[in-house]
Amino acid sequence: MIDDRYIEIYNLVKAYPNPFGESVAVVDGFNLTVKKGEIIGVIGHSGCGKSTVLTMLAGLNDITDGGIIVAGREISGPGPDRAVVFQSPCLLPWMSAYGNVMLGVKQCYPHASRAQRRIIVEYALNVVGLADSMHKYPRELSGGMQQRVGIARAIALKPKVLLLDEPFGRLDSLTRMELQDVILGILDREKITTLLITHDPDEAIYMCDRICMMTNGPHARVGQVLPIGFERPRDRDALMETDQFYQYRQRLLQFLDDCEAEKEGRGALRFDPPETVANPLPPAAGLSEA
Numbered sequence: 001m002i003d004d005r006y007i008e009i010y011n012l013v014k015a016y017p018n019p020f021g022e023s024v025a026v027v028d029g030f031n032l033t034v035k036k037g038e039i040i041g042v043i044g045h046s047g048c049g050k051s052t053v054l055t056m057l058a059g060l061n062d063i064t065d066g067g068i069i070v071a072g073r074e075i076s077g078p079g080p081d082r083a084v085v086f087q088s089p090c091l092l093p094w095m096s097a098y099g100n101v102m103l104g105v106k107q108c109y110p111h112a113s114r115a116q117r118r119i120i121v122e123y124a125l126n127v128v129g130l131a132d133s134m135h136k137y138p139r140e141l142s143g144g145m146q147q148r149v150g151i152a153r154a155i156a157l158k159p160k161v162l163l164l165d166e167p168f169g170r171l172d173s174l175t176r177m178e179l180q181d182v183i184l185g186i187l188d189r190e191k192i193t194t195l196l197i198t199h200d201p202d203e204a205i206y207m208c209d210r211i212c213m214m215t216n217g218p219h220a221r222v223g224q225v226l227p228i229g230f231e232r233p234r235d236r237d238a239l240m241e242t243d244q245f246y247q248y249r250q251r252l253l254q255f256l257d258d259c260e261a262e263k264e265g266r267g268a269l270r271f272d273p274p275e276t277v278a279n280p281l282p283p284a285a286g287l288s289e290a
């Protein structure tokens with residue numbers, strides 16, 4: 001049962017002050033459950049609140065109302081069970097790729113021996129294809145290689161949940177496809193539950209088991225959820241030869257068009273019956289992460 005509702009986001013609200021000092025609920029009543037090992041995509045127009053949901057799930061952004069439960073525990077801050085890869089990896093320039101990955105590993109495994117930590121770091125850098133470049137500094141690495149370090153840094157923590165915020169957004173299309181496959185290889189092997197924010201419908205269809213479409217903000221929430229019926233692992237070329245792929249793409253583009261029309265007062269959005277996720281924890285158990 002816990003595996004079917006590995007992540008439970010219930011009635012999530014995030015309010016920010018607007019320029020006039022008034023509190024505005026950017027995200028308002030966001031409900032979603034994610035199964036263990038599932039890859040869930042989140043798409044929606046720029047500024048609708050995708051990163052806001054992700055940073056709350058990462059524990060990096062306070063929750064105004066509602067809550068998030070991961071593996072049966074309500075989150076109350078960041079933790080090594082959830083790792084994030086942002087669009088830009090923000091590596092420390094005075095440290096090598098190895099040093100950048102080691103930094104998190106030291107924090108996460110304070111009791112491991114030096115040899116054990118070295119094995120973890122080298123394994124993570126190997127998995128992302130940086131075996132030969134692990135002692136290079138960020139200035140010596142291409143954008144794609146730097147992002148590989150960012151991915152290695154995340155997976156070295158052996159997270160239960162991987163949060164990807166447009167991780168390929170700054171990369172050329174060839175590097176993007178390479179890194180999509182690197183991540184999919186890791187996810188298929190390690191069965192890490194993943195939330196992927198992307199603006200690219202094709203990327204979402206190729207990578208995800210379901211795609212959550214967010215409505216316009218403020219008061220953004222889940223508009224529709226599209227299950228992707230392709231088995232994983234997937235063959236990119238074979239997928240793109242199916243009619244189903246183009247039907248999925250059409251559904252996503254139609255939703256984004258409808259959002260645009262709604263914003264401009266030209267139409268109304270079609271909603272799936274909203275998922276309601278009740279807080280399944282008694283209040284006392286939901287207070288903190290042990």
Ligand SMILES: Nc1ncnc2c1ncn2[C@@H]1O[C@H](COP(=O)(O)OP(=O)(O)OP(=O)(O)O)[C@@H](O)[C@H]1O
Pocket residue numbers: 016017026044045046047048049050051052053217
């Ligand atoms: N710290 C903050 N204070 C006030 N408003 C904020 C803050 N952070 C985000 N916002 C606002 O919240 C809304 C949602 O922002 P968010 O970055 O979550 O959107 P997004 O869907 O991820 O956008 P994009 O696709 O462009 O990355 C935006 O209107 C943004 O201006």
